[in-house]
Amino acid sequence: MFVRRPRPGGSVRPYILLIERGQEPFEGSWALPGGFVDYGEDPDLAVIREVAEETGLDGLPFRQFRTYGRPDRDPRGHTVSIVYVAELVGELPTVEGGDDAAKAAWFAIDELPMLAFDHDRILGTLISVLGLR
Amino acid sequence: MFVRRPRPGGSVRPYILLIERGQEPFEGSWALPGGFVDYGEDPDLAVIREVAEETGLDGLPFRQFRTYGRPDRDPRGHTVSIVYVAELVGELPTVEGGDDAAKAAWFAIDELPMLAFDHDRILGTLISVLGLR
Numbered sequence: 001m002f003v004r005r006p007r008p009g010g011s012v013r014p015y016i017l018l019i020e021r022g023q024e025p026f027e028g029s030w031a032l033p034g035g036f037v038d039y040g041e042d043p044d045l046a047v048i049r050e051v052a053e054e055t056g057l058d059g060l061p062f063r064q065f066r067t068y069g070r071p072d073r074d075p076r077g078h079t080v081s082i083v084y085v086a087e088l089v090g091e092l093p094t095v096e097g098g099d100d101a102a103k104a105a106w107f108a109i110d111e112l113p114m115l116a117f118d119h120d121r122i123l124g125t126l127i128s129v130l131g132l133r
Numbered sequence: 134m135f136v137r138r139p140r141p142g143g144s145v146r147p148y149i150l151l152i153e154r155g156q157e158p159f160e161g162s163w164a165l166p167g168g169f170v171d172y173g174e175d176p177d178l179a180v181i182r183e184v185a186e187e188t189g190l191d192g193l194p195f196r197q198f199r200t201y202g203r204p205d206r207d208p209r210g211h212t213v214s215i216v217y218v219a220e221l222v223g224e225l226p227t228v229e230g231g232d233d234a235a236k237a238a239w240f241a242i243d244e245l246p247m248l249a250f251d252h253d254r255i256l257g258t259l260i261s262v263l264g265l266r
Contacts, residue, residue, distance in 0.1 A: 039204075040211050069176035071174065080170075080176065
């Protein structure tokens with residue numbers, strides 16, 4: 001999830017929504033919000049549910065980006081993640097960590113922390129493909 | 134997998150690679166080639182393996198298209214499919230059904246049969262997004 005936030009003079013500065021993990025693995029690390037799809041749940045709805053649980057933001061306009069499935073990307077076992085992106089324009093919505101997320105916060109795209117799992121790689125690809133930097 | 138096959142006069146006619154299913158569900162129906170990712174297998178490699186097993190074509194230049202995960206799309210249970218596309222230009226390579234596929238064959242895009250599962254929907258979206266018709 002990211003927001004293009006207007007700056008004085010007409011340019012924009014993109015912000016990315018991250019969560020601080022409240023559980024192992026990578027407890028205390030920042031990561032992209034997300035979680036596991038329930039059996040029988042449409043992944044297009046699971047992303048909305050998970051982001052709402054972890055950040056308080058509901059009903060975001062997600063679209064699929066790419067699917068990541070390399071077997072070494074999660075120490076818990078082989079995990080396939082469908083990455084979605086939602087783009088907003090304007091001021092940053094208030095967020096609040098919940099469920100597995102100890103915190104939720106916006107980070108300017110040029111001030112990102114190190115991320116858990118392969119999320120640095122995912123976000124790098126996303127930033128490049130969307131031309132955010 | 135599809136091929137843009139040149140026609141006299143310089144235009145092209147796109148062909149899609151399909152298999153006839155040799156097992157239930159949808160035994161005897163045509164479908165997109167594919168199968169299940171093994172645990173510990175990169176999906177980007179699984180697609181190459183499955184298409185080689187079912188059609189005899191190996192090492193195709195696949196890229197991800199979209200991921201489909203609606204819970205009602207496979208009667209065997211909730212199944213998430215990562216759809217890949219590979220595009221060739223020229224004459225149609227020889228194909229041969231194998232493994233779960235009773236047959237493999239090329240179909241001109243304007244002469245497609247009804248497909249199993251939600252593959253009509255997937256292929257319709259693909260044809261539209263890639264501007265093949």
